[in-house]
Amino acid sequence: MKIGELAKATGTQVETIRYYEREGLLPETSRTDGNYRIYGEAHAQRLSFIRHCRSLDMTLDEIRVLLRFKDAPTENCGEVNALLDEHIGHVAARIRELRSLERQLKGLRDLCQEARDAAHCGILNELARQGSEGGSSAAGHVHGAHGRSVERKSINDKRK
Amino acid sequence: MKIGELAKATGTQVETIRYYEREGLLPETSRTDGNYRIYGEAHAQRLSFIRHCRSLDMTLDEIRVLLRFKDAPTENCGEVNALLDEHIGHVAARIRELRSLERQLKGLRDLCQEARDAAHCGILNELARQGSEGGSSAAGHVHGAHGRSVERKSINDKRK
DNA sequence: CTTGACTCTTTAGTTGCTACAGGGTTTCTA
DNA sequence: TAGAAACCCTGTAGCAACTAAAGAGTCAAG
Numbered sequence: 001m002k003i004g005e006l007a008k009a010t011g012t013q014v015e016t017i018r019y020y021e022r023e024g025l026l027p028e029t030s031r032t033d034g035n036y037r038i039y040g041e042a043h044a045q046r047l048s049f050i051r052h053c054r055s056l057d058m059t060l061d062e063i064r065v066l067l068r069f070k071d072a073p074t075e076n077c078g079e080v081n082a083l084l085d086e087h088i089g090h091v092a093a094r095i096r097e098l099r100s101l102e103r104q105l106k107g108l109r110d111l112c113q114e115a116r117d118a119a120h121c122g123i124l125n126e127l128a129r130q131g132s133e134g135g136s137s138a139a140g141h142v143h144g145a146h147g148r149s150v151e152r153k154s155i156n157d158k159r160k
Numbered sequence: 161m162k163i164g165e166l167a168k169a170t171g172t173q174v175e176t177i178r179y180y181e182r183e184g185l186l187p188e189t190s191r192t193d194g195n196y197r198i199y200g201e202a203h204a205q206r207l208s209f210i211r212h213c214r215s216l217d218m219t220l221d222e223i224r225v226l227l228r229f230k231d232a233p234t235e236n237c238g239e240v241n242a243l244l245d246e247h248i249g250h251v252a253a254r255i256r257e258l259r260s261l262e263r264q265l266k267g268l269r270d271l272c273q274e275a276r277d278a279a280h281c282g283i284l285n286e287l288a289r290q291g292s293e294g295g296s297s298a299a300g301h302v303h304g305a306h307g308r309s310v311e312r313k314s315i316n317d318k319r320k
Numbered sequence: 321c322t323t324g325a326c327t328c329t330t331t332a333g334t335t336g337c338t339a340c341a342g343g344g345t346t347t348c349t350a
Numbered sequence: 351t352a353g354a355a356a357c358c359c360t361g362t363a364g365c366a367a368c369t370a371a372a373g374a375g376t377c378a379a380g
Contacts, residue, residue, distance in 0.1 A: 078275030
């Protein structure tokens with residue numbers, strides 16, 4: 001099948017499929033005379049696997065690990081279990097962070113019940129207060145389920 | 161004070177400060193003869209405000225709205241309340257999504273209790289199964305507290 | 321006067337795609 | 351059989367909110 005059919009079959013966008021190929025998650029396929037990619041059932045299954053993992057919010061790096069195991073079926077799958085445990089840990093941590101965030105936001109919201117002039121708005125005044133670092137999760141603000149991986153990397157000591 | 165001192169005073173990175181200036185969140189400052197930016201107390205307070213908002217996971221666009229109100233103290237702050245309510249809604253929605261995700265992941269994890277060969281790993285086999293779309297949140301996977309704004313935009317019908 | 325710490329601008333990288341430009345190919349229809 | 355519509359190709363740029371690094375200038379201390 002051609003890329004558009006694979007896209008329809010798996011509910012994926014065509015550009016995403018080409019992106020996965022560039023990223024090495026899908027193998028390079030053979031081509032028709034007109035340079036069109038052609039896919040078989042195995043490709044569709046592999047892509048479904050990837051999309052399923054993505055729907056569980058795994059990163060492409062995590063998915064790469066899982067694909068390595070799928071490609072080597074005699075390997076011991078202990079690492080798969082570990083990866084999933086770690087991923088669950090990420091998600092649980094994020095939920096905790098967001099719950100703390102929700103509490104803070106609700107507390108903030110309570111500071112201004114009725115609309116008045118901005119100079120006396122309890123919300124704006126509270127947000128202007130200094131030294132609010134000691135919240136709960138010192139790590140900072142929250143992005144994906146894969147919290148701080150990028151930031152951590154950047155915190156690599158560069159001062160000598 | 162110079163940019164490095166401001167950075168230290170507010171716990172912000174120097175590059176981030178310059179980035180905020182480019183983005184219009186901080187005003188362009190006056191400069192020394194040597195073309196160094198110089199900041200005063202007002203800048204430090206504004207930057208603290210921004211960082212405080214960011215620690216509450218607001219987007220820069222949301223913060224821009226709040227800053228508009230801080231800069232116009234006679235305006236009615238009703239929109240501030242609305243913005244915060246909406247933000248709280250985002251966060252609550254994300255928590256719900258992540259909880260559902262956590263349940264799915266734990267269910268998946270239960271499928272492989274002991275490490276064995278990958279071909280018989282319940283996790284890998286389940287992930288390979290087709291048609292897993294009907295999860296719980298049909299929107300797809302989860303990114304920030306500001307869920308799908310980008311994706312939504314891209315779903316703009318382009319077919320005529 | 322030189323070393324080192326600081327600052328400047330500009331550019332590219334991060335993640336996981338998405339969208340576009342500017343082509344070529346295939347397929348359908350008149 | 352021509353021409354249009356629908357598909358496909360590569361390559362590049364954009365999103366958010368920064369971070370990092372290159373290459374150069376400025377300033378304070380020893």
